[in-house]
Amino acid sequence: MLKELPSLSTILSAYASFSAMAMLFRTILNEMLPERMQNYIASKIYDFTAAYFSSDFTFVIEDRWRAGYNQMFRAAEMYLPTIIGPSSDSILVGYDDSCDPTAPPKRSIPVDCRIKDDYDGMRLEWTLSSIDPKKFYVPPKRFFSLTCKKRDRERVEQRYFPFINKTAQEIINKCESLSIYTYDQECSLWEPTVFKHPATFETLAMDPHLKEFIMKDLDSFVERKEFFENVGRAWKRGYLLYGPPGTGKSSLVAAIANYMRYDVYDLQFQSVRNDSDLRRILTSTTNRSILLIEDIDCGTKVSHNRTKVKEKGEEEEEDDEDRDEIKRPFSIDPGVTLSGLLNFIDGLWSSCGNERIIIFTTNHKEKLDPALLRPGRMDVHIYMGYCSPAGFRKLAASYLGIKDDKRFGCIDDMIKSIEVTPAEVAQQLMISDEPEVALQGLIEFLNTKKDIEEASVEEKENSIEEEEVTEEMEVERQNSMLAESETRCIYLT
Numbered sequence: 241m242l243k244e245l246p247s248l249s250t251i252l253s254a255y256a257s258f259s260a261m262a263m264l265f266r267t268i269l270n271e272m273l274p275e276r277m278q279n280y281i282a283s284k285i286y287d288f289t290a291a292y293f294s295s296d297f298t299f300v301i302e303d304r305w306r307a308g309y310n311q312m313f314r315a316a317e318m319y320l321p322t323i324i325g326p327s328s329d330s331i332l333v334g335y336d337d338s339c340d341p342t343a344p345p346k347r348s349i350p351v352d353c354r355i356k357d358d359y360d361g362m363r364l365e366w367t368l369s370s371i372d373p374k375k376f377y378v379p380p381k382r383f384f385s386l387t388c389k390k391r392d393r394e395r396v397e398q399r400y401f402p403f404i405n406k407t408a409q410e411i412i413n414k415c416e417s418l419s420i421y422t423y424d425q426e427c428s429l430w431e432p433t434v435f436k437h438p439a440t441f442e443t444l445a446m447d448p449h450l451k452e453f454i455m456k457d458l459d460s461f462v463e464r465k466e467f468f469e470n471v472g473r474a475w476k477r478g479y480l481l482y483g484p485p486g487t488g489k490s491s492l493v494a495a496i497a498n499y500m501r502y503d504v505y506d507l508q509f510q511s512v513r514n515d516s517d518l519r520r521i522l523t524s525t526t527n528r529s530i531l532l533i534e535d536i537d538c539g540t541k542v543s544h545n546r547t548k549v550k551e552k553g554e555e556e557e558e559d560d561e562d563r564d565e566i567k568r569p570f571s572i573d574p575g576v577t578l579s580g581l582l583n584f585i586d587g588l589w590s591s592c593g594n595e596r597i598i599i600f601t602t603n604h605k606e607k608l609d610p611a612l613l614r615p616g617r618m619d620v621h622i623y624m625g626y627c628s629p630a631g632f633r634k635l636a637a638s639y640l641g642i643k644d645d646k647r648f649g650c651i652d653d654m655i656k657s658i659e660v661t662p663a664e665v666a667q668q669l670m671i672s673d674e675p676e677v678a679l680q681g682l683i684e685f686l687n688t689k690k691d692i693e694e695a696s697v698e699e700k701e702n703s704i705e706e707e708e709v710t711e712e713m714e715v716e717r718q719n720s721m722l723a724e725s726e727t728r729c730i731y732l733t
């Protein structure tokens with residue numbers, strides 16, 4: 241039996257010739273194949289053997305899912321900092337404006353750090369990776385890799401992922417600070433900042449019925465998820481706030497954000513290159529948020545003017561400032577079109593995302609394209625008007641802490657007859673902490689405003705009268721010329 245086994249010298253010589261062959265093969269490969277090709281082959285061999293022999297399974301969760309933001313990625317971003325333990329080798333920490341600097345810093349996940357988690361007897365390992373794109377305007381691609389045992393794969397999908405989503409939602413609900421995002425065109429990213437606006441429905445000076453209507457509308461929007469599904473509509477609500485400057489449109493947006501506890505995405509149209517850019521920007525906002533586009537009339541005006549430039553070329557009569565504004569972006573990009581925007585409001589793209597509020601504000605509703613005002617486009621149109629006596633009382637209560645004063649009657653009468661904005665009233669009430677001084681200052685301000693208004697009305701009437709007189713004189717002059725020519729004609733014949 242032992243005789244049948246090869247001798248030690250035979251084994252050693254076989255090993256030596258195999259090693260020599262392998263070295264020869266490797267040298268030939270090194271000589272003949274470029275380094276990149278060698279690496280590729282090596283990685284393929286490694287992947288094949290690792291997949292075959294490994295008992296691990298990896299889930300990859302990218303930051304984007306199809307055209308939108310990946311909610312699973314966001315949930316992991318919220319959940320993982322809560323489980324970073326002693327086994328992790330690094331952690332990101334920092335403070336934002338809302339933090340008490342004496343409290344421990346907030347945590348986040350560093351790139352390439354391994355985070356271990358145990359759930360229901362499963363051993364799980366997370367890693368965040370980031371890939372820099374070659375194009376400077378494309379943001380880095382980030383993704384989580386979650387490794388588990390192959391046998392646990394189904395349990396991870398069925399139980400662990402829903403658990404993470406639920407925990408992330410609880411964290412968001414508990415989170416005290418809201419964020420306001422502005423779009424950074426250079427990095428193609430929404431930049432968050434802590435949103436701490438003091439405006440609430442309580443502090444807003446506006447018609448109490450309108451206030452109640454808006455609050456009820458918001459409540460019913462949140463509760464009607466199933467209704468939206470049943471009627472086949474996207475779970476969205478659109479508000480158009482219009483009215484003169486300083487009547488509280490921005491304050492109402494802040495009050496809505498505070499009431500709903502939604503983050504705000506504040507989009508400047510000027511920072512959007514074109515419709516596909518707009519689509520990407522809008523789909524990368526998260527659910528339970530407010531998309532705010534202020535002064536929507538300015539955005540659409542730019543796009544109309546661009547069309548004009550296209551059609552007419554550089555017209556002489558356009559003033560220099562306008563021409564500069566129009567030529568610059570047009571030469572780079574076609575800009576946002578109205579149809580691009582409408583497509584997102586109620587077109588096919590409107591179904592991207594859930595529980596979203598879209599708010600447009602404008603000082604000039606009449607300048608808006610009728611397509612934007614058509615029924616079904618913006619669900620609720622809210623007029624923010626000049627200050628009313630009830631509004632003044634609300635401001636007096638907030639700014640001076642008083643509910644009544646002997647000057648209130650006089651101020652009410654003046655406010656009824658003068659167009660004064662809540663911003664103007666608030667500014668006067670801030671002049672002093674002493675109610676008498678502040679109210680007296682307001683009365684003087686209203687008197688001055690009344691005088692100016694009366695003077696401008698008088699001036700207008702005078703100019704209308706003057707215009708009428710000039711028109712009459714012109715008609716008379718033409719009549720007399722006609723009569724003269726007729727006389728001449730008669731004379732000639």
Ligand SMILES: Nc1ncnc2c1ncn2[C@@H]1O[C@H](COP(=O)(O)OP(=O)(O)OP(=O)(O)O)[C@@H](O)[C@H]1O
Pocket residue numbers: 443444445446484485486487488489490491492603624662663664666
């Ligand atoms: N209705 C209001 N209730 C309480 N405060 C108000 C109201 N309107 C205006 N203010 C005060 O005036 C300031 C300016 O108001 P706000 O910016 O909300 O007006 P706006 O209508 O959005 O103006 P614009 O059209 O110029 O953006 C606010 O900071 C707030 O203090």
